[in-house]
Amino acid sequence: MRLAVGLLTLWLAVALADLTGDAQILEKCLGSISSPERIESDLRKLAKYASWTSEEVPCLMRCLASEKGWFDIDANKWHKQRVAEELGADIYNYCHYELRRKSRDACSYAHRGLRCLKQAELHAGNSISTLMQCSGKLNATNVQMLQYSTLKPKESIPCLFQCFADAMSFYDEAGNWRLLNWQQAFGPTHQEHQPDYSLCRLSDEQRSQASSKCAWMYDEYLCWERLNGNLNGTNLV
Numbered sequence: 001m002r003l004a005v006g007l008l009t010l011w012l013a014v015a016l017a018d019l020t021g022d023a024q025i026l027e028k029c030l031g032s033i034s035s036p037e038r039i040e041s042d043l044r045k046l047a048k049y050a051s052w053t054s055e056e057v058p059c060l061m062r063c064l065a066s067e068k069g070w071f072d073i074d075a076n077k078w079h080k081q082r083v084a085e086e087l088g089a090d091i092y093n094y095c096h097y098e099l100r101r102k103s104r105d106a107c108s109y110a111h112r113g114l115r116c117l118k119q120a121e122l123h124a125g126n127s128i129s130t131l132m133q134c135s136g137k138l139n140a141t142n143v144q145m146l147q148y149s150t151l152k153p154k155e156s157i158p159c160l161f162q163c164f165a166d167a168m169s170f171y172d173e174a175g176n177w178r179l180l181n182w183q184q185a186f187g188p189t190h191q192e193h194q195p196d197y198s199l200c201r202l203s204d205e206q207r208s209q210a211s212s213k214c215a216w217m218y219d220e221y222l223c224w225e226r227l228n229g230n231l232n233g234t235n236l237v
Contacts, residue, residue: 029063055111062110071113076106078113087117090128094120094187101192116188123184127168134163151225159214161221171217177201182224195227 034042034057045056055061065071070083078099084092092099095116103109135145140157148156155161165171168185172178179197200223202216210216 025067059107091120094124097190098188189228
């Protein structure tokens with residue numbers, strides 16, 4: 001099994017971006033979960049990890065997260081402080097809601113959390129750097145950025161969201177939402193089931209009647225936060 005695990009380690013370092021990039025941990029987990037009869041099949045499944053919608057090698061991710069010291073199997077909970085300390089606050093904050101979204105099935109819970117942390121590595125840093133670039137273009141101060149984190153009916157830093165949305169390609173050429181881009185930029189929300197975000201797209205007439213493009217885009221962003229249950233203010237990223 002060692003050769004197979006060695007090959008898997010090379011693949012997993014790319015697939016999981018070194019979140020669990022430890023050959024010994026991987027070998028231990030795979031050895032306890034798989035078997036000589038299943039190893040080839042399990043490796044084929046792992047090769048398609050990026051397209052998994054559910055865990056196809058049962059409980060492997062729970063084992064990996066537990067061995068890293070991030071997940072307590074007995075208590076069925078994430079060690080959130082340790083995740084934040086080892087992976088960084090940006091990555092933890094991106095997955096804050098997902099790591100708190102408990103499930104009776106610890107394997108599924110760990111799989112969803114680890115998958116989110118991988119997505120955070122890909123997207124959280126880009127969201128923050130893009131926002132900082134936009135604040136620089138608009139000459140926003142740190143104090144203004146802190147104030148912006150509390151949502152207000154009128155945007156406190158005019159056109160900050162338009163700059164961010166344009167840079168993140170939130171809209172197509174026809175002005176329709178690219179919902180996946182929104183979700184990748186902001187990460188999971190605390191709503192377990194996805195709201196109907198089509199309610200947030202203003203009509204062409206409503207958009208034309210707005211005081212500016214910045215204004216209607218910000219209104220649509222407020223709707224996004226409202227549907228996600230963030231009525232009392234939230235961070236932009």
